[in-house]
Amino acid sequence: MKEIVVNLGGIVPLSTVDWPGHAAIVLFLRGCPLRCPHCHNFALQSGDSSVNFHSVASKIVSLVKGETIVARASSQNSWQIDLGEAAERASSKPFVDALVLSGGEPLMQSEPAERLFRLAGSLQLCTGLETSGCYPERLRRPLERDLVDKVFLDIKAALQDPSYERATGFVGVAARVKESLMICMERGVALEVRTTVFPEMPASSELEEIACMLSELKSMYPGSCLERLVLQQGLPREGEERFEPVSRARLKEIARSIGGGILVGIKAKPDNFCKT
Ligand code: SF4
Structure with a gap:
């Protein structure tokens, strides 16, 4: 049996901000094909810190249950974790109720990502995926298999070049993100x-364009489940030249002005914390 490895960037054992309303374990999968100029996880864009899948699985089970389940060597000499046993042990899970895959771009490692979602399902955890949308063909499969309960999709600019090229460093990404959105x-x-x-x-006009597009799509697909557009305050990344972020008040103003057919929220620090 092929040994599955996870190029793991890190684990946050408990987060209540990545998926509001849930207490989530967040796994950061290393590697991303994009090069956004203000990348919030710059250190995870590349590199190799691969670990055996089953040691990651053991860690997740121990976080859910509060104890360690040990991976065993199988007859094929690969490390196995029994999902039935994991589920049994997690039946009294104390607090955590979700697993979120983040990155980097988690779908760059689509096979481990799918396995992790299956493990989460066996532990009765809700599953969330934070993605740039640059791999529509890899997004379709776990959605068709109902492995993902919620997608958090980054739309970084108006969905056409040159806006998207400026936001991601590459031409042609916009069409792929749009395909992911449609899926x-x-x-x-x-x-x-x-x-x-x-x-x-992105410019205010681009934010308006994004909101309009989402509103139109919502009408076109009545069975869709678009919950909201969130405007997040972009902060300087570590090592980047400092700049004054867009204030919370301004984000609120933008959210009010572009709202219409969809709910628009903001995520920002209080203005007095924004000074650089
Ligand atoms: S998609 Fe995300 S992880 Fe990839 S370069 Fe852009 S901000 Fe960084």
């Missing part, structure tokens, strides 16, 4: 769209 709308998976707002991009 989510067609499948009716719970969906939150996130746009990070920096002082120089």
Whole structure:
């Protein structure tokens, strides 16, 4: 049996901010094909810190149950964890109720990602995927198999070049993200769209364009489950030249002005914390 490895960037054992309303374990999968200029997880764009899948699985089970389940060597000399045993042990899970895969771009490792979602399902955890949407063909499969309960999709700019090229460093990504968006709308998976707002991009007109497009799609797909668009405050990443982030008050103002057919929320620090 082929040994599955996970190029793991890190684990947050408990987060209540990645998926509001849930207490989630967040797994950061290393590697991303994009090069967004303000990348919030710059250190995870590349590199190799691969670990055996079953040691990650053991860690997740121990976080859910509060004890360790040990992976065993199978007859094929690969490490196995019994999902039935994991589920049994997790039946009295104390607090955690969700697993979120983040990155990097989690779908760059689609096979481990799918396995992790299956493990989460066997532990009765809700499953969330934070994605840039650059791999529509890899998104379709876990959605068709009902492995993902909620998608958090980044839409970084108006969905055409040159805006999207500026936001991601590559030409042609916009069409792929749009395809991912359509897949989510067609499948009716719970969906939150996130746009990070920096002082120089995206422009207010692009935010309006994104909101309009989402509103139109919502009408076109009545079975879709688009919950909201969230405008996130873009902050300087570590090592980047400091800049003054767009204030919370301004984000609120933008959210009010572009809202219409969809709910628009904001995620920002209080203005007095925004000074650089
Ligand atoms: S998609 Fe996310 S992880 Fe990839 S470069 Fe952009 S901000 Fe960084």
